[in-house]
Amino acid sequence: MIRFDNVTKRYPGGHEALANVxxxxxxxxxxxxxxxxxxxxxxxxxxIGLIERPTRGNVLIDKRSTRGITRRQLPAYRRDVGMxxxxxxxxxxxxxxxxxxxxxxIGGASxxxxxxxxxxxxxxxxxxxxxxxLPATLSSGEQQRVGxxxxxxxxxxxxIADEPTGNLDPELSSNIMRLFxxxxxxxxxxxxxxxxxxxxETMGHxxxxxxxxxxxxxxxxxxxxxxxx
Amino acid sequence: MGGYFTRHLQVLVSSLGKLVGSPLASVMTIxxxxxxxxxxxxxxLLVRNGLExxxxxxxxxxxxxxxxxxxxxxSAQSIQQLLSARADxxxxxxxxxxxxxxxxxxxxxxxxxxxxxxxNPLPHTLVITPISGLGAEATALLRQxxxxxxxxDQVQRDTEWVATLQALLALxxxxxxxxxxxxxxxxxxxxxxxxxxxxxxxxxxxxxxQLIGASHGFIRRPFLYTGLWYGLGGGLxxxxxxxxxxxxxxxxxxxxxxxxxxxxxxxxxxTAQEAAIIIGVGVILGLLGSWIATARHMRSVDxx
Numbered sequence: 001m002i003r004f005d006n007v008t009k010r011y012p013g014g015h016e017a018l019a020n021v022x023x024x025x026x027x028x029x030x031x032x033x034x035x036x037x038x039x040x041x042x043x044x045x046x047x048i049g050l051i052e053r054p055t056r057g058n059v060l061i062d063k064r065s066t067r068g069i070t071r072r073q074l075p076a077y078r079r080d081v082g083m084x085x086x087x088x089x090x091x092x093x094x095x096x097x098x099x100x101x102x103x104x105x106i107g108g109a110s111x112x113x114x115x116x117x118x119x120x121x122x123x124x125x126x127x128x129x130x131x132x133x134l135p136a137t138l139s140s141g142e143q144q145r146v147g148x149x150x151x152x153x154x155x156x157x158x159x160i161a162d163e164p165t166g167n168l169d170p171e172l173s174s175n176i177m178r179l180f181x182x183x184x185x186x187x188x189x190x191x192x193x194x195x196x197x198x199x200x201e202t203m204g205h206x207x208x209x210x211x212x213x214x215x216x217x218x219x220x221x222x223x224x225x226x227x228x229x
Numbered sequence: 230m231g232g233y234f235t236r237h238l239q240v241l242v243s244s245l246g247k248l249v250g251s252p253l254a255s256v257m258t259i260x261x262x263x264x265x266x267x268x269x270x271x272x273x274l275l276v277r278n279g280l281e282x283x284x285x286x287x288x289x290x291x292x293x294x295x296x297x298x299x300x301x302x303x304s305a306q307s308i309q310q311l312l313s314a315r316a317d318x319x320x321x322x323x324x325x326x327x328x329x330x331x332x333x334x335x336x337x338x339x340x341x342x343x344x345x346x347x348x349n350p351l352p353h354t355l356v357i358t359p360i361s362g363l364g365a366e367a368t369a370l371l372r373q374x375x376x377x378x379x380x381x382d383q384v385q386r387d388t389e390w391v392a393t394l395q396a397l398l399a400l401x402x403x404x405x406x407x408x409x410x411x412x413x414x415x416x417x418x419x420x421x422x423x424x425x426x427x428x429x430x431x432x433x434x435x436x437x438x439q440l441i442g443a444s445h446g447f448i449r450r451p452f453l454y455t456g457l458w459y460g461l462g463g464g465l466x467x468x469x470x471x472x473x474x475x476x477x478x479x480x481x482x483x484x485x486x487x488x489x490x491x492x493x494x495x496x497x498x499x500t501a502q503e504a505a506i507i508i509g510v511g512v513i514l515g516l517l518g519s520w521i522a523t524a525r526h527m528r529s530v531d532x533x
Contacts, residue, residue: 076442090437102438105236106447107442108233
């Protein structure tokens with residue numbers, strides 16, 4: 001379970017990306033975070049991934065505050081949070097296979113286990129035939145799928161994805177979302193920031209809409225944080 | 230556990246591959262490290278050789294005991310007998326004052342001037358040859374004991390300059406240590422800067438690694454191995470340079486030795502232990518330099 005408890009994030013310079021956000025996301029749920037550019041979607045995800053720390057309030061993962069996670073504990077925490085980035089963040093001097101294998105190598109998996117899991121992940125994103133190619137030779141959509149394969153390969157308990165279908169065609173987008181759903185079925189909590197309203201509507205999952213750093217609408221509850229205060 | 234070592238081996242080999250991939254930069258860095266290690270090592274060898282050489286001269290040197298001006302020949306002879314009986318003395322030669330003056334007059338060419346003297350200014354002298362292999366301390370003790378005998382005015386070691394040279398060499402050795410330490414710090418800066426540039430070039434890669442949960446140890450590993458290769462390469466090249474320097478110096482050293490009657494004078498190269506220390510210093514400084522650089526710059530990549 002992920003809980004934002006009165007979370008405010010203010011960046012140096014004074015920009016307030018999130019303001020007093022309180023929300024709970026159940027374990028194993030697929031939740032979309034939507035909103036216009038600058039609404040605070042990416043910051044919301046970055047706080048879950050502990051790429052940022054809140055200025056005020058608490059982000060709790062399974063009732064444990066991320067404030068208590070030290071620098072030393074941070075890598076172990078992040079290994080349990082799969083991240084899909086808008087700009088893919090791939091290693092361009094290494095083939096697709098090595099990129100996807102990275103979380104498993106970091107986690108100390110055996111050679112055999114790495115081979116098995118990487119191919120399974122690449123199969124799920126339909127890139128099995130491109131495992132030896134360098135990312136630069138792939139299209140943007142394919143690079144995005146490599147990023148998705150990397151995020152899910154170590155079977156993390158939480159996956160955060162920032163515009164994971166932004167560069168994909170509708171059919172592939174739909175397939176990727178179905179893949180995310182399957183992960184939810186085995187207990188993975190998925191939090192996806194997306195602009196793709198049409199796709200989100202067809203999926204029928206919970207939708208948290210942010211605006212200027214506040215929760216504008218939450219499909220799970222008609223009561224918003226703003227109304228509580 | 231096997232997988233752990235395999236991964237270390239993979240990183241070790243791949244970091245070597247990266248160095249080979251940019252040969253010019255790698256060779257330049259290794260050469261800087263080699264020269265920095267080689268300089269104090271070469272001085273250390275020269276000092277060590279000097280100390281070994283003069284250490285040989287330090288033992289079994291003659292002592293000259295000059296008796297007081299009024300001492301009689303009989304008293305000189307009795308001291309000669311007394312000393313000859315000692316186990317640490319091989320022989321004692323008495324040069325009486327008259328024989329000494331005659332010898333001096335003959336060798337110096339001041340014969341006529343010396344004839345004009347009313348009295349013989351020279352004392353009776355005992356030339357004492359200690360047994361072979363008598364150490365420096367025992368020789369010093371013997372000198373003290375001879376000097377304390379009645380009628381003995383003063384005792385001189387014939388190779389007093391050796392002690393002066395040894396003191397000078399000891400001083401140079403200390404200076405070499407200080408210079409070595411300073412160069413070591415310089416080397417840390419050189420290696421640290423090289424690794425820092427490597428970290429800057431791979432900043433994106435480090436950031437990605439950190440985002441997907443790589444520990445600092447995992448990220449630091451290839452940089453540490455790079456430092457290790459630099460240090461190892463630098464140490465080995467330093468050793469090679471050292472042998473080249475010794476080969477270049479051996480001719481002039483022989484020539485110098487022949488001037489002092491030591492025709493076989495030569496500079497011995499580093500021992501196996503010294504060679505291991507030179508390589509070890511390179512490796513340790515390489516690892517330490519890269520450790521400091523990674524620790525310092527990793528935080529700037531992921532400041533959370």
